[in-house]
Every structure is written in C-alpha cells, then in structure tokens.
Amino acid sequence: MTRLGQIKSIIKDRISSGTLGRRSKLPSERELSELFNTTRITIKDVLVSLETEGLIYREGRKGWYVSPPRICYNPLSRSHFEKMVQEQHRQARTELVTVRTDIAYGEYAQALEIDSLSSIHIIERVRFIDDRAVLLVENCLKSELFPNILEFDLATSLTHLFSNTYGYQTKRSKFEVFPTSAPKHVAKALGLSEGQPILKICRVNYKQDGELMDCEFEYWRPDAVMIKIDSGE
Amino acid sequence: MTRLGQIKSIIKDRISSGTLGRRSKLPSERELSELFNTTRITIKDVLVSLETEGLIYREGRKGWYVSPPRICYNPLSRSHFEKMVQEQHRQARTELVTVRTDIAYGEYAQALEIDSLSSIHIIERVRFIDDRAVLLVENCLKSELFPNILEFDLATSLTHLFSNTYGYQTKRSKFEVFPTSAPKHVAKALGLSEGQPILKICRVNYKQDGELMDCEFEYWRPDAVMIKIDSGE
DNA sequence: TAGTGGTCTAGACCACTCG
DNA sequence: GAGTGGTCTAGACCACTAT
Incomplete structure (x- = not known):
C-alpha cells in the first residue's frame, strides 16, 4: 500500500472508532506531516482524498474537521x-x-x-x-x-x-x-x-x-x- | 488572480471555444508545465480543479481528456x-x-x-x-x-x-x-x-x-x- | 523503450484567522 | 504575532501504457 493509503486508513480508523469525534478539529497539516514523517504535500493529498470521500471538510483557512452525518x-x-x-x-x-x-x-x-x-x-x-x-x-x-x-x-x-x-x-x-x-x-x-x-x-x-x-x-x-x-x- | 486561476481560465477558453474538442487529449502534464513555465504540481492542481468542475477527465495513466456532455x-x-x-x-x-x-x-x-x-x-x-x-x-x-x-x-x-x-x-x-x-x-x-x-x-x-x-x-x-x-x- | 500519470521529498512565501 | 491553509518551486522514482 502507498504511504498515502497507509496514512488515510489510520485517520479513517480514528474517525470510525470515535477517537476523532464529529466536528472535532484535526491536527494542522504541518503537525500531521511531522507525525507521519512526510511532507505537507503528501498530507494534503491524504486530506483531500478523505474530503472527497465525505469524511472530513475544511473551513476557510481555519483547519480540517470531521464531517457530521449527511x-x-x-x-x-x-x-x-x-x-x-x-x-x-x-x-x-x-x-x-x-x-x-x-x-x-x-x-x-x-x-x-x-x-x-x-x-x-x-x-x-x-x-x-x-x-x-x-x-x-x-x-x-x-x-x-x-x-x-x-x-x-x-x-x-x-x-x-x-x-x-x-x-x-x-x-x-x-x-x-x-x-x-x-x-x-x-x-x-x-x-x-x-x-x-x-x-x-x-x-x-x-x-x-x-x-x-x-x-x-x-x-x-x-x-x-x-x-x-x-x-x- | 493566482497562476493556477490564470492557467485554468486559459484552458477553459480553449475548451469552450472548441479549440479542444470533446474527447480530445490534453498535452501531457510535463508539456503543460513547460508551456506555462511552471511545475507539474501546479499543473496537476489546475487539472484536478478542471476535473472537479466536470470539464475534463483522466483515464488510467493514459492522460487527460475533454469531457463530453453529461x-x-x-x-x-x-x-x-x-x-x-x-x-x-x-x-x-x-x-x-x-x-x-x-x-x-x-x-x-x-x-x-x-x-x-x-x-x-x-x-x-x-x-x-x-x-x-x-x-x-x-x-x-x-x-x-x-x-x-x-x-x-x-x-x-x-x-x-x-x-x-x-x-x-x-x-x-x-x-x-x-x-x-x-x-x-x-x-x-x-x-x-x-x-x-x-x-x-x-x-x-x-x-x-x-x-x-x-x-x-x-x-x-x-x-x-x-x-x-x-x-x- | 519512451512516455504517461501517481506518488513523494524539502523546502518557500502569501493571505487570512485568532487570540 | 503566531499559526493556519493556499499556492508555488525544482526536482525524484515508480507503475503502467502504448508502440
């Protein structure tokens, strides 16, 4: 599995297990890139991918949040x-x-x-x-x-x-x-x-x-x- | 306007004017990045953005194409x-x-x-x-x-x-x-x-x-x- | 084999938000 | 003023496609 895929599934687990509850804020892109020992570009790809799936969303320049139910x-x-x-x-x-x-x-x-x-x-x-x-x-x-x-x-x-x-x-x-x-x-x-x-x-x-x-x-x-x-x- | 926005509108013009007809193939990402004197990352952002809008699509690793009507x-x-x-x-x-x-x-x-x-x-x-x-x-x-x-x-x-x-x-x-x-x-x-x-x-x-x-x-x-x-x- | 997009690194400056 | 995401540079290697 790609690095992107690995990081994605880790964050997805955190969301579905409730460790990251609805509307809660994710760590900043910079923090995530340090946490996962990668670059911000890769982290952004991960986040955009989760956004496409409907699991997280962003609000202006404030940050990334877990999506509530549809x-x-x-x-x-x-x-x-x-x-x-x-x-x-x-x-x-x-x-x-x-x-x-x-x-x-x-x-x-x-x-x-x-x-x-x-x-x-x-x-x-x-x-x-x-x-x-x-x-x-x-x-x-x-x-x-x-x-x-x-x-x-x-x-x-x-x-x-x-x-x-x-x-x-x-x-x-x-x-x-x-x-x-x-x-x-x-x-x-x-x-x-x-x-x-x-x-x-x-x-x-x-x-x-x-x-x-x-x-x-x-x-x-x-x-x-x-x-x-x-x-x- | 951002560089991304400029390049987007140029490509959009080409599509709506018919210079790039439906189903026609766009130049490769590398060619585009030379044409517009920028990097592949920026070009990819442009292309993904046009894809989101529904104007172009990609097929496997073959390339980018102009979308036919819905x-x-x-x-x-x-x-x-x-x-x-x-x-x-x-x-x-x-x-x-x-x-x-x-x-x-x-x-x-x-x-x-x-x-x-x-x-x-x-x-x-x-x-x-x-x-x-x-x-x-x-x-x-x-x-x-x-x-x-x-x-x-x-x-x-x-x-x-x-x-x-x-x-x-x-x-x-x-x-x-x-x-x-x-x-x-x-x-x-x-x-x-x-x-x-x-x-x-x-x-x-x-x-x-x-x-x-x-x-x-x-x-x-x-x-x-x-x-x-x-x-x- | 040459060319394509997919993925990834390691930085940078900017516009905006919030305390 | 410190922190955020938005944008951008300049490269690299890989998996896959076409010929």
Whole structure:
C-alpha cells in the first residue's frame, strides 16, 4: 500500500472508532506531516482524498474537521429546510446574504424560460446546520408575480411566504442534480476555496395553474447531503 | 488572480471555444508545465480543479481528456440504460465484469432488509457511453426470487429479464444519491485511481405485490451524468 | 523503450484567522 | 504575532501504457 493509503486508513480508523469525534478539529497539516514523517504535500493529498470521500471538510483557512452525518434531502417533498433539518434532530439557521433586482440573464433566464427583458429578483441565502454553513441558495423570482416581496423578512421560509401572501402553491417541480465545483460567490459564502467540489441542484417550480413561478439554485457542501427519493410516497 | 486561476481560465477558453474538442487529449502534464513555465504540481492542481468542475477527465495513466456532455438520467423512469443513452443520441454498451453468489452482508444485507443468512446474487457490470467507461453497476438480487438467473445473458437489460422471465414489474423504487470517492473495485473497473470522486446512487426496487425485489449500487463518473427529475411526469 | 500519470521529498512565501 | 491553509518551486522514482 502507498504511504498515502497507509496514512488515510489510520485517520479513517480514528474517525470510525470515535477517537476523532464529529466536528472535532484535526491536527494542522504541518503537525500531521511531522507525525507521519512526510511532507505537507503528501498530507494534503491524504486530506483531500478523505474530503472527497465525505469524511472530513475544511473551513476557510481555519483547519480540517470531521464531517457530521449527511442530511437526507428529498427535493420533491414540500417540506421546507428548517423543518427537514429539525426532523433529523439537527439545528437549522438561515442568513440572508444579498437581494438584487435585475434583468433576467444567463442561466436565470434559461431556467425561467423568459427572454432577457423581464425583471427578476434574486435572493441569496446561506443555510446552516448545527452552525456549519452547508448550503448557498439563490432563489430567482419573476418580479411581476411577486409585488413588494422585498419588503418581507426573507430569512424565513419562502414557501410559506409564497402561499400565505400570494396564494401560490407549488404543484409541480423539476430538478437537476450534478457534482461540479464552487463558483466564486458560493465559495466565499460557504468558506470554501475556489474550485472545491460542490453538489449543485437546480429547481424549477410551477404553481397550481401550471405557470412557471420561480427557480432555485442550490449549492451544497458535498459531504453534508444525501438526496433521498421514494417513488411511492 | 493566482497562476493556477490564470492557467485554468486559459484552458477553459480553449475548451469552450472548441479549440479542444470533446474527447480530445490534453498535452501531457510535463508539456503543460513547460508551456506555462511552471511545475507539474501546479499543473496537476489546475487539472484536478478542471476535473472537479466536470470539464475534463483522466483515464488510467493514459492522460487527460475533454469531457463530453453529461447524460441526463431519471432514476424514477422505467427506461433502461441502453434506451436512455440512445434517446440522447449517444452510443451505449454494457460489459459483464463478475457474477457471484454469496451470503448477504454489509450494505447489501442492509439495503435488501434481510438477515445475513440469505443467499444473494451480485452482478457487476460496466456501462460505456461512446466507448468511455462511465458507470459501474452492482445488481444485487435475492436468490430465492430469481431461480436460474445466472444461466441467462446478463450483459443485456435486467429489467427485461425480470419482466419477461419472472413476471416481475417494478412498482416502486427508492433511491439515494450522494458524492463520495471510488472504492478499489470501482476505480479499477472505470480506470480511475483510488479515491477519485464518483457519484454513488443506491436503488431499491419493489415488485407489483410490494415485495422488495432487488437493489442496485451505481457508481458514476461524476462528470458523465446529471440527475433529472420531473415531479409532474 | 519512451512516455504517461501517481506518488513523494524539502523546502518557500502569501493571505487570512485568532487570540 | 503566531499559526493556519493556499499556492508555488525544482526536482525524484515508480507503475503502467502504448508502440
């Protein structure tokens, strides 16, 4: 077995045995390279490999930590984020990052199936699970369907706002899921460095009359989530 | 911008402009490091970063190639692999790797919800799109439900075999999707090195009477696929 | 046999975080 | 100011692939 493989399995043992509990901080890369009598490059390869497997994660320039269990997420369910997280006995929090109004462009225009002269609102929020930033969400709404929405509290459930204030129910949604890397603004909001892997989910929602209502771009830390779907529900 | 970022965007430009067409081979790491007047380590960081984004992939020790477009995959649809791929104007092929009969254990026993004394068949196959190995599938069947199945041609659609020979229809399925890294046998079958990222999909299928029938573990090259689901279909 | 990526050594400076 | 990860240099040997 390679040196890399040896070190990996030692650290994995420490994690699965609980010697390194969830959320606990690993020794620094320099300490690890001395401990294992190797270089920082090799240690970094080990850590990136464990990160890929979903066992550890890094937070900005602060260090490496053991990943908590994944949240099970059913994108088809009507349940909103806070409820889903609480049902799995975890703590949820949402913070508003930015709100902007703009002319539809790029993937927003494409997802909403509108031309480039329509006005849209883009709401950017970060979601936390147990105080760890795990998800950046961009909600993208057709302005004409949501008058005065910017005057409401946008750190709470948008689903409730859509239903209670505008009378819109989500009748149908389409979504796409694929692994890719974090764009700059996502990396910044989640404390990643540019180009780290994320799981991207694009959703489009239709209201009860079948009209396309809004779309959503979700960027998940890849170790934080597991998509779970049951066709019989 | 960092040197890494500069080199990345230059290569990205070459890809999006078509100068580097799909499936074309990139220059070797050594050549690139001379071209950009930097070291192989930096070039490797660039390439891994582009790989994470899904733009390029590597094949064994042969080199780096530009990724073809992702296949759209709906795990809820009854459509089988070959048909799905053909509908997207790509070419599909399946190769049988191994078949073994064993006592249920580990994640097989767990997924099939049986104790460890039941016999199961495990069918391992590699699927190709346009002659690129993109997917390793492990089908795991309860032996008692599929007498003599090992005598059939297992490189074709199992869905058809289930239906035509045994009269089993999939009435319901559950699945889970999450990013992780390739276990050894998967890496080997797909020509990856150990620990590279993959997208894992676990499926459990129930037949028309509601009985749990089989489960499936799919390991996809992460740049080869996009999960696509429509709740209104 | 020549060329490829995989792995590894032994350093260095920088940007950022935290006490 | 001390410590962290992010980035980068300049080499090396190995396992495997293609011809």
